[in-house]
Amino acid sequence: MKAVFLDTEYDPGTLTLLQLAYIEVQGGRRVCRNFFFRAEAVEARVQRLTGLTPGFLCRVGTEPAAVREEVLAAFSGATLAAHHLNRDKRVLQRAFGPLPNRYGLCTMYRFARVLCLPGGRPYKMPSLLELCAHYGVSEEAIARAARADFGAETAAHDARFDAEAVCLCAQAAAARGDLRDLFH
Numbered sequence: 768m769k770a771v772f773l774d775t776e777y778d779p780g781t782l783t784l785l786q787l788a789y790i791e792v793q794g795g796r797r798v799c800r801n802f803f804f805r806a807e808a809v810e811a812r813v814q815r816l817t818g819l820t821p822g823f824l825c826r827v828g829t830e831p832a833a834v835r836e837e838v839l840a841a842f843s844g845a846t847l848a849a850h851h852l853n854r855d856k857r858v859l860q861r862a863f864g865p866l867p868n869r870y871g872l873c874t875m876y877r878f879a880r881v882l883c884l885p886g887g888r889p890y891k892m893p894s895l896l897e898l899c900a901h902y903g904v905s906e907e908a909i910a911r912a913a914r915a916d917f918g919a920e921t922a923a924h925d926a927r928f929d930a931e932a933v934c935l936c937a938q939a940a941a942a943r944g945d946l947r948d949l950f951h
Contacts, residue, residue: 769793769845770872772937774929776817777858778809784831784862785809785819788926790916790934791841798841799916801927803828804862817924831862839867848872850895850933872946874898874933881945895932896923902939909935 773789784804791798805828806821814820838859845868849855852873860866875892882901884891893901899909906923912931913921921928940946 770848770937771842771845772848772930772934773855774849774926774933775855775858776813776819776924776926778806778813780810781808782858782861783809784858785813785817785824785828786926787838787859788917788930789838789841790930791845792934793845797916799927800837800841801917801919802834802838804831805829835863838863843867846870846872848874848933848937850874850898850929852876872937874936877946878936878940881940895929895936898936899932902936902943904932904935904939 770792771789772792773787775784776786777784783806785806786801786803788801789799791800803819803824806824809819809821809824847856847866847868848871850873852871856866856871874895878898878901879887879890879892882890882893882897884893884897899905909928909932910921912935913919913927916931917927919927923929937946
């Protein structure tokens with residue numbers, strides 16, 4: 768089975784993709800990729816949250832068309848896993864066109880009934896940090912994994928950090944029997 772754990776950072780006003788990080792896992796093999804994308808403008812709130820500025824993105828970013836085939840090949844036949852998968856898929860489809868897979872795991876929706884947080888109908892959707900706390904996945908462990916996989920220092924709201932968090936939570940959930948195993 769092939770699984771791709773991913774996260775995107777994007778401008779919510781335009782749904783412009785700013786960053787994509789993914790961890791492709793198949794048969795014990797891991798391929799980790801991170802892309803920044805050019806953007807002429809980024810909402811001030813997004814800049815504060817992610818540190819992604821138009822100047823940085825214009826300097827190091829690429830165009831989605833330049834990596835489209837690589838990304839779609841990685842996604843092909845995979846179960847995509849993300850914390851808010853519908854949102855990420857919407858942003859990815861806007862950048863790359865239709866995605867070549869049917870199956871997905873949205874950790875936000877999937878684990879709402881596992882965490883049973885009050886305040887929703889019937890439960891509140893957990894944040895990624897709440898999910899990490901439930902499965903004992905520390906920020907230090909996530910940062911260490913991102914450093915090993917992506918060769919970069921990261922923090923929350925960097926797509927590399929958040930993709931690692933989703934992957935580590937899925938591994939912990941599978942170990943507890945809360946999720947079918949996506950890692951074989």
